[in-house]
Amino acid sequence: MSATISNPNDLPEKPGVYLFKDVKDEILYVGKAKSLKKRVKSYFKEEIEDPKTRVLMRHFHHLDYLVTDTEKEALILESNLIKKYLPRYNIRLKDDKRYPYLQITSEDYPRLLITRSVREDGSHYYGPFTDVTSVRSLLKLLKPVFQLRDCKRMDGPCLNYQIDLCPAPCSGQVSPEEYHENVGKVKMFLEGRQKEVMSLLREEMDQAARNHDFEKAVVIRDQLFSLGEVMEKQKMEFNRSLDQDVIASSNDGEVVVVVVFRVRQGKIMGKEDFLMEGAQDYSIPEILAAFIKQFYSGPRQVPAEILLPVMIEDKDIIEKWLSDKVQAGSPGKGDEGNYINVSSTGNEDGQLENHGVEKDAALIHLRVPEEGLEHRLVQMVTKNASIILNHHKQARGALLDLKTYLKIPRIPRRIEAFDISNLAGEMAVASMVVFEDGKPSKNQYRKYKLETPGPDDYGMMREVLTRRYEKLKSKGETPPDLIVVDGGRGQLNVATEVLDSLDLKTGVIGLAKEFEQVFIPEVSIPLILPPNSPALHILQYVRDEAHRFAVKYHKNLRDKRLKSSLLDEIPGVGPKRKMNLLRHFGDLKSIQNASEDEIADVKSIDTNLARKIYYHLHQGKD
Template identity: 80%
Template sequence: MSATISNPNDLPEKPGVYLLKDVQDEILYVGKAKSLKKRVKSYFKEELEDPKTRVLMRHFHHMDYLVTDTEKEALILESNLIKKHLPRYNIRLKDDKRYPYLQITSEDYPYYGPFTDVTSVRSLLKLLKPVFQLRDCKRMDGSCLNYQIDLCPAPCSGQVTRKYYHENVEKVKLFLEGRQKEVMDLLKKEMEQAAANHHYEKAVVIRDQLFSLGEVMEKQKMEFNRSLDQDIIATANDGEIVVVVVFRVMNGKIMGKDDFLMEGAQENSPPEILAAFIKQYYSGPRKVPAEILLPVMIDDRDLIEKWLSDKIHDGEYDGAEGTVDVEDLSGMDLNTFSVSLRVPDEGLEYRLVQMVTKNASIILNHHKQARGALLDLKTYLKIPRIPRRIEAFDISNLAGQMAVASMVVFEDGKPSKNHYRKYKLETPGPDDYGMMREVLTRRYNKLMDKGETPPDLVVVDGGRGQLNIAIDVLDSLGIKTGVIGLAKEFEQVFIPEVAIPLILPSNSPALHILQRVRDEAHRFAVKYHKNLRDRNLKSSPLDEIPGIGPKRKMNLLRHFGDFESVKNASIDEITEVKGIHRNLACEIYGYLHQAKD
């Protein structure tokens, strides 16, 4: 059940979740309780010790509550409501994304994707693919280029048996579970068996696999004698920025690291920050380890241990992309398995926790440096907010043809590539101003339609003209935010209502951020334009015309920009292309218009 009240004495003495709200009915804080009445009454004491709670209660007007059957249900509901509503006074994972995860599909020939911890897993798969020859495409209509260059055994065209391919996949699963030694032993046995049966070519292939796998394992330098999966979590807080770092340990090997920013946590204690993080971090489709090592113990330890253990017993994790089946590859009984939260006080595990804590402090310092540069940028540009989110735009075209635009996003001074966008432009060219107007209008119309928050700073590549276009578009949509133009020549920064462009000191970290943003927008636009151009060059109806070879086709497409423009050109216009005489121009025109008819 749920209800709205303003007096805590009206609350039941049952487990549940409470939502503290202001006079506008905005949710200020979400909490869970074993007894709603006892917990919420603590907010109404005359003397509140916690400064953050004192500020919260100044804005309090009324509350909603939801009763649950158990405290564990309240814990899960609390986590879901915090993610959904992002209350101002809750500790929150900054930009808590539903990270993609590694998946082995149930097809006859499984492929991989998407991935958690994208950078490290992509690097690992890059190393493993040539060793185990994994299929990474969805096509099943015959062998592709990967087969030709010995990166895939082409199961889709029957070059290997289903059994052979699945044996390779099982080895990859073992490897990704941290059981590399088992994989090495298995391969050694297969090599010896192949040699004993005089299958020397197969033995050589396996020998090469062993060698390559040994090189992969060399890259995992940190190893210790534990067969247990563990996550080691620590936090650092300077009163303005809060960082949490997670080291993932599998079978005694450190397999990866993640770091996160926490919002609304600056005035909270380390146990409170860690508890909030654990509840949000493991609520998604993430593997729960046997142990979680911490520098300090959190409140609700028993409840959180039970919740995490139940996630394993249930055998699946609810995720944004569906569900992930949890398969026990270590032989343990998941029905009796329990998760443990521990604070080691000596030995290797203690040193590991200290190492993760040190990493958190180092990452915090990086964020402080970036925050300082962004603060300088706010001062230089005279914009209302620190530019924590910057959106930058660039145009790329070939004499007005095949025009594209890029939008790149930087958050807290770092690229946020999952927010990048690319646009095919329809503005007839060459018209750089019109193209900039088109991309900005498309981007910010969509932002307004979705009710999203505008960025703190919009950067357009170019000078006063491009800046005026950006100002006009943003004003027409009623968007009030910082906007500048950044010219490549002399690194001039054009600011609204300031006649003389700003020149930032060449050694300024604020300038370096702007340069990285501008250069990244340019790189992304040029890459997209090149991909489109290459796609046009690779396959075209021009290939069917007698007398048109690769060189003439390239000249035609470069001159006109794309195939449609060639098709719409007159004979005289086609004759202007290098290497095309009038008779050939007539043939091209006749062929294309015959095909059209």
């Protein structure tokens, strides 16, 4: 039930959520209550002591409310509505960083993928991970070990089957039971249960050896070796197994940071940090309570314990809510450990969904450790929060200096920078890198293949800027606070022409590499920032990152063209023989270093063809 009223005496004495609105019907604040009437009436006292509440009530015009069956449902609904509407006077989790997750899909033969979009589609998600490079490395190691398919359409068998990277479920080469055994091992590994996986594999290897299936035993031995290497890379291990999230916060009155350490089976698996908006005037318990409700309201893994530096309000309700989430998402009776893939408890409109019978016993516990290892761990996370807060303060100061130097209208919290890379006009590419609050936001980087004939650096810069900002304008998105183009006056003029043609108003500069000159529109003399200026260091970092990203993309395209053409251009070498060569030698470089006799040892390649391959790969070499 929902309704709009202006008098709190008209409210029912039932649990629910209330929404304070202004005269324009915009939501100012969302709150929950065990009794709507009693809670809301507290805002209408003659003397309001809390300054935050006084400011809120000066803008108040009317309110909406929604009745729920329990206080726990009110808590869930409150969290969903705050995340959806981002009310001005609520503490808001600024969770705009789309970290990568590992996804095991819900298909009949699941795939293991990297994704930044977490959906309620029955898949299992593991993460988030703050370093996409480490995720890719992990995926690269796990795929050949456990041999999960990665094709979108099962229309093989394909090359991966022929080089022993996939068991080809598409053609019935593996039974569903065998395939899902491997899926189960991947889940156990990603849940932090690596020792159990290693133990299972050792048993299978020993059994294969006893059955004289030595080929299978060798494969499992290699799997054990690869997994051992992965486990060596764990960042830290404690003396006992822990299944916990450790959460702490730091607040300097202007910026609020919350840090989460994910600990699985005694190992720190990752760290995340978040900015909280509208939280500067709140206490640490209030900040942590708001964070927990918003952080776990999505499809995140919920551990058995959450460790905190101080206890929060609504502890019992939050524990029951999280426990119900785990029970609702559990595939059986805990057969997948403490780290359950959970589903959201509200739909897009913030309405509650029925998750069944209320559970009495809490599976998830919030604790404040007083001593020992756990206490030291909380202190460590708190120290991390303070360090990250200090970094934000330093970056904020540098960005404020940058605004002053460049005479731009806003503090450049979001910077987009562009660079061009080509080889005499061939294979021209462009990069766009994004910095937010002085730090790279790599998930927002973009790369472009350019169509402008070259060499024409100005034309190429015009193309990439037009493509980027035409798309941005068509979506109605806000332009960045500052655009940086690599180059001098010419590149800057191109950028201002593009922005003027699209009627976009924002800061834009050119940064020349040789003398670190900063070119500003309508200022004839380039600006030279002090060499030790933090503002200059941010600009250099942004420019160099754009250059690195563009050069890397250009090099990848060159290498891809080289590798694809060298073998494809040899008469008599079709897809099958090309695959045999790569499977035999491993990569193109090894084929180039091989002798005629070694090439002739490859399946389906005779002496004459080996000679052709050898001479084709060594044309022009001494």
